Structures are given as structure tokens and as C-alpha cells.
Amino acid sequence: xxxxxxxxxxxxxxxxxxxxxxxxxxxxxxxxxxxxxxxxxxxxxxxxxxxxxxxxxxxxxxxxxxxxxxxxxxxxxxxxxxxxxxxxxxxxxxxxxxxxxxxxxxxxxxxxxxxxxxxxxxxxxxxxxxxxxxxxxxxxxxxxxxxxxxxxxxxxxxxxxxxxxxxxxxxxxxxxxxxxxxxxxxxxxxxxxxxxxxxxxxxxxxxxxxxxxxxxxxxxxxxxxxxxxxxxxxxxxxxxxxxxxxxxxxxxxxxxxxxxxxxxxxxxxxxxxxxxxx
Numbered sequence: 695x696x697x698x699x700x701x702x703x704x705x706x707x708x709x710x711x712x713x714x715x716x717x718x719x720x721x722x723x724x725x726x727x728x729x730x731x732x733x734x735x736x737x738x739x740x741x742x743x744x745x746x747x748x749x750x751x752x753x754x755x756x757x758x759x760x761x762x763x764x765x766x767x768x769x770x771x772x773x774x775x776x777x778x779x780x781x782x783x784x785x786x787x788x789x790x791x792x793x794x795x796x797x798x799x800x801x802x803x804x805x806x807x808x809x810x811x812x813x814x815x816x817x818x819x820x821x822x823x824x825x826x827x828x829x830x831x832x833x834x835x836x837x838x839x840x841x842x843x844x845x846x847x848x849x850x851x852x853x854x855x856x857x858x859x860x861x862x863x864x865x866x867x868x869x870x871x872x873x874x875x876x877x878x879x880x881x882x883x884x885x886x887x888x889x890x891x892x893x894x895x896x897x898x899x900x901x902x903x904x905x906x907x908x909x910x911x912x913x914x915x916x917x918x919x920x921x922x923x924x925x926x927x928x929x930x931x932x933x934x935x936x937x938x939x940x941x942x943x944x945x946x947x948x949x950x951x952x953x954x955x956x957x958x959x960x961x962x963x964x965x966x967x968x969x970x971x972x
Contacts, residue, residue: 695750696732696826697737702746703870709738709747724729727847733806773960775907777917779876782953787878795883797908798901807903808945811936814881819949822882828872829925832844834865884923886938887945898946903918905948915953923947943952 703725710718717731718738725746739747748754763771784798795810813819837843837858845860868874885901887894899918906916924933925943938944 695729696727696734697748697751698727699725699864700748701749703742704744704746706743708741712737713740719893735806744929760808770960771907771910774957774958775910776915778949778951778953779917780954781877781879781915781949782954783878784880784952788812788814791883791950794882794905794909794912794914797904798885801897801900801904802838803889803897804896805891807888807891808894808897809886810901811884811886812881813884816878819878819882821934821935822926823874823878825920825929826919826925827868829874830865830868830874834869838862838865846906855863875908875949877954879917881949881950882919883950884936884944884949885946886936886942888941890941894943895945900957902946902948905950913952914950915919917949918950919947 700790705720705723705725707720708723710720714735714737715731715733717728719726719728734749736749742754745754791812791814795812798808798810813822844855845856848855883902883905885898887898902916902918909916918940926947927943930961936944
């Protein structure tokens, strides 16, 4: 939680200006925080010129701007980072995994009650793979095996036909190899949220991307398992293994490991479509 050193505080009011929850006030020359509404975002700690605010009494550290990357380094990082689907079997140390996953807490977020689960147990990861494979098989059985289904999609939702056809070879590849993962990842990271809190799924994506980028700087690769939590949330055995409460759900899932293949080239020239409103 946010802690206050009243002696250091000079009552400048910057923390009250920056607080988007409007839970900080200065009353009777004393700074006060209404913890019932504090989201623990840390904005007040970051802006305090006297370092009077801290996290659990741990003193903040001033930015070292000499360590900040320049635009060319950011360009290199973002263009080198790619999704990894082929992993080495090499284990990742628990200390390194915790170091990487902790960067999720620095992400922009609406839900400040997110927590992370790290799975590096091979048996549990294989169990997860079997569950996802089972659901993938059912999807193929229902949507692709009946020959008439393509005709229905083409007739009723022609704008979605392309996406429908794109998924078919992916599902067939999964069925042919008999498992969901192309290679079994050494670890899986799950972001867990209170399902009563809005925008938790969106918040989890920021958290996962922070993990992804920092993992990349450590020589690791990641794959965001988009949509798989939809299946896993329904399986009681997985929920029991993860120790999920009834009000909790998996809102983000990521495989992580050392890449077995190495990318060599940056893709240049790609641009997003941009419209200007002047």
C-alpha cells in the first residue's frame, strides 16, 4: 500500500493533482489517503519531489535518464520481438521467471487486483495442452467436418468466410500432431482477475505485453495464448490446480521459453493504415 512520511511532505499538492481516483487530500496541513478508493497505481509516488510517498515504506528511486533507451534502440527491440511457437526444452530458473513476471505490475491497467500464476510443472502444462487440444478437436468436428458448414458461412456471413478458412489449416495441423502446442513450453504464465471488475481482460493484455518485452531482453520468447483461457476457465480440474476462487477467472495466458529457432531479419516497410482528422 501507499505509505506517507509526514515529516518529508512539504504539502505542495502535486499528489492531489495527479491522483485520478481523487482519494488524496490535504486536511489540517496533513496529507491523507482514502485507501477504500486508492487503486495503488503509484502516480503519487512517482511525482513527489520530496520522496515522501512510498510503497510499503520502500523508498522510491529517482529515474536515471542515462539508462533510458533512445528511439533507435526501441525500434530494434519492437521489430526484433516476434511470437515464439518453437521452444527448447531448457528449464527457466524460478528467480528469472519471477523477475520477468513482476514487470506486469508496471503496466497500464484498469484492474489493480490482477495476480499472476506461473506454471513450470511439466505434468500440469501437458494437462493444459490436452484440454486445449480436446476443445480444438471439438471445434474442428463441429465447424469443419460437416461439408455444408462452409456453405452456410459463405451464405449467411460472407464477410467472415476468410477468417473461417484461415482457421482450418491451423486446426488440422493441431489434430495431425496430436497436441495443441507445437512444442511444449517450459512455463506458462496466467493472469488472474476478479470477474466482477470491468475491463480485466483488457488490462491483462497490457500486463502480458510488459512480460513479453522484458522476457525478450532476457533471451526468452513468448506466445500469447489468445482465447485459450475461455476453455480453461470451464474446466474444474484446472481451476482446482490453480486454486481459483469462484469469483476469479483467467484473463490472460502466455507460454514462455527459450526459442529453438532464431529470427535474423527485421521486417521493414510495414505500415498501419492511418486516417487523419484535421
